[in-house]
Amino acid sequence: MYLDYPASFDEALDAARVKSLLPTSGRTRELQVLNREIKRRALWSATVESLKTLQAIRTGVDAILSGNADQATVSLDLLNIISDQGYTPDPEHIGGLQDVSSFPRRSLILETQVGIARGAGWREQGMQPDVLDEFPAMELFRATAPKGGVEAERDWAKIWADEGGRFFDGRMIALKTDGIWQRIADSSKYPDGLDNDFAPFRLNSGMRTRDIDRDETESLGLLDANTQLTPDPIDLTADLAATPEVREDWLRQAITDSGLGSFDATGVLRFNGEDAA
Numbered sequence: 001m002y003l004d005y006p007a008s009f010d011e012a013l014d015a016a017r018v019k020s021l022l023p024t025s026g027r028t029r030e031l032q033v034l035n036r037e038i039k040r041r042a043l044w045s046a047t048v049e050s051l052k053t054l055q056a057i058r059t060g061v062d063a064i065l066s067g068n069a070d071q072a073t074v075s076l077d078l079l080n081i082i083s084d085q086g087y088t089p090d091p092e093h094i095g096g097l098q099d100v101s102s103f104p105r106r107s108l109i110l111e112t113q114v115g116i117a118r119g120a121g122w123r124e125q126g127m128q129p130d131v132l133d134e135f136p137a138m139e140l141f142r143a144t145a146p147k148g149g150v151e152a153e154r155d156w157a158k159i160w161a162d163e164g165g166r167f168f169d170g171r172m173i174a175l176k177t178d179g180i181w182q183r184i185a186d187s188s189k190y191p192d193g194l195d196n197d198f199a200p201f202r203l204n205s206g207m208r209t210r211d212i213d214r215d216e217t218e219s220l221g222l223l224d225a226n227t228q229l230t231p232d233p234i235d236l237t238a239d240l241a242a243t244p245e246v247r248e249d250w251l252r253q254a255i256t257d258s259g260l261g262s263f264d265a266t267g268v269l270r271f272n273g274e275d276a277a
Helices: 010-017 036-040 051-066 071-084 103-126 129-134 156-162 214-219 236-241 244-258
Strands: 137-142 171-175 207-212 261-263 269-271
Touching (some): 010 051, 051 071, 051 103
Antiparallel strands (some): 261 269
């Protein structure tokens, strides 16, 4: 079974709304070092120190997920907010991904945040016991061409094989509870990995997943007829039950405890030694 993304569903909205804003001067390679649980609970974008910009991203993502705005409208609103704050890009990077005001960077931010929220929502739905029993496996497939030209091309068959995945007539299929979904997104191996066991696994990859029903899963030999998988849900309910202030305090303390960086007087996360990076 494969269903395209709906305009709105509660699990995706919850996945976006549970995140706390994380202004930081850190670059992507520094932020990737943060552990999975921190990244799952934080809304950040490399070198974005402005709370207003992050708030605009959060508001825009919510509007897209809710079906109240399209990406083009949100992207333009985001540009206006960035410009109103007097943002000036580095002259050497104008128009590129290091320019927060550029169209490619705004598109990357919105597509990634919306994609992660939808992916988390689909995962949460797919881990409901009755759904998991009926659709216990997933197939990794190409939904769109990767962005970024030749540099963005990845040999997904090789990645899948390297991470221990099995092929079925060339198709990449595994149980939803298989650790391969986490491994193909591991940022310690793949610098553009998102560390989520759901799509999008890598930045701008164009890869998605679709459900495989019980009959086909059994016919492929991935699951016995009488075997039931144990759900492994993302517990967003507990996080959402806490106030935004409590969630933010948890995030800041977790990052501070990691020893990777600290927050300055304005609340911006600065990584240890980043000035020398």
